[in-house]
Amino acid sequence: MVARTETFGGSLDDLRAFCTVVDLGTVTAAAASLRETKGSVSRRLTRLEASLGATLMARHPRAVSPTAEGLAFYAKAQECLGLLDEAAETARDARTVPAGHLRVTTAVDFGIEVMPEIITSFRVAYPHITVEMLNTDTRLDLAANRIDLALRLGDAEETGYRAALIMDIRIALYASPAYLARRPAPGRLSELADHDMILSRERPGVAGILLADGLGHTEQVALDPVVRVSDFAAALRMTLAGAGIGHMPEAVAARSMETGALVRVLAPWATDGGAMRALSLAGRELPARVRVFRDHVRTEMARRFAANPG
DSSP states (O other): OOOOOOOOOSOHHHHHHHHHHHHHSSHHHHHHHHTOOHHHHHHHHHHHHHHHTSOOEEEOSSOEEEOHHHHHHHHHHHHHHHHHHHHHHHHHHHHHSOOEEEEEEEOHHHHHHTHHHHHHHHHHHOTTEEEEEEEOSSOOOTTTTTOSEEEEEESOOOTTEEEEEEEEEEEEEEEOHHHHHHSOOOSSGGGGGGSOEEEESOOSSOEEEEEEOSSSOEEEEEEOOSEEESSHHHHHHHHHTTSSEEEEEHHHHHHHHHHTSOEEESTTOBEEEEEEEEEEEOSSSOOHHHHHHHHHHHHHHHHHHHHOOO
């Protein structure tokens, strides 16, 4: 039979008052240090002894002194209070000092094609923060998976989380120079039907995509793609290989556009892809490491797309 272990059921304030009395030697000095009355401190000592079922202080007419049990308890109590104060300081620092470990999740395509450069620049700016990326198209529960921040694409809002807008997403049309060398670029939307199209997350059969030119004009285009893929990362790879014209977010195609590996087709026509938001657990205040990462992602995305409007 396992013996039952008694747990401490007293007040931390009572415990701190006891240690202060031992440190300073008198109830009067402890009361002045704690900014309480002598009667209040005396009641704390009595209450603590009652909760423990032990006499911790020997009372004398003009002083108090710890008993042998009190000295043994004091040694452990001081150590515990020191650890508690250290833990409290760590928690306070987490709100103001950017440091620690950061767990982030986002979709596979965004995590592979967009996040590497952003995380690299973030680590340069905040070398005391380590980053763990969970790239998955499954919408992981933040609390259950100990995730600090989720970068979600699309219009769907998730309840129970704090959501901050990062940027609006546009899905445009791209082709490789090799493909365009074989097939001249379309000059009108209607000419897309004569091209090899690469679409992601579409149902079998003819797919309709709604395109807008940013000037208030929209047009629904029916397409029968030659290649269908499960995600935008695969669409990018197929497009880079010259398999056809790919329909993918500007964020996913940006790096390939910068290097000249892709060319924008039929600009400025694009599809509204909703928004990318940063989701975090609801609470009073985000830890500093989460807050600075969210702001860094927003800043870097704005900078990249200001320089590459498409």
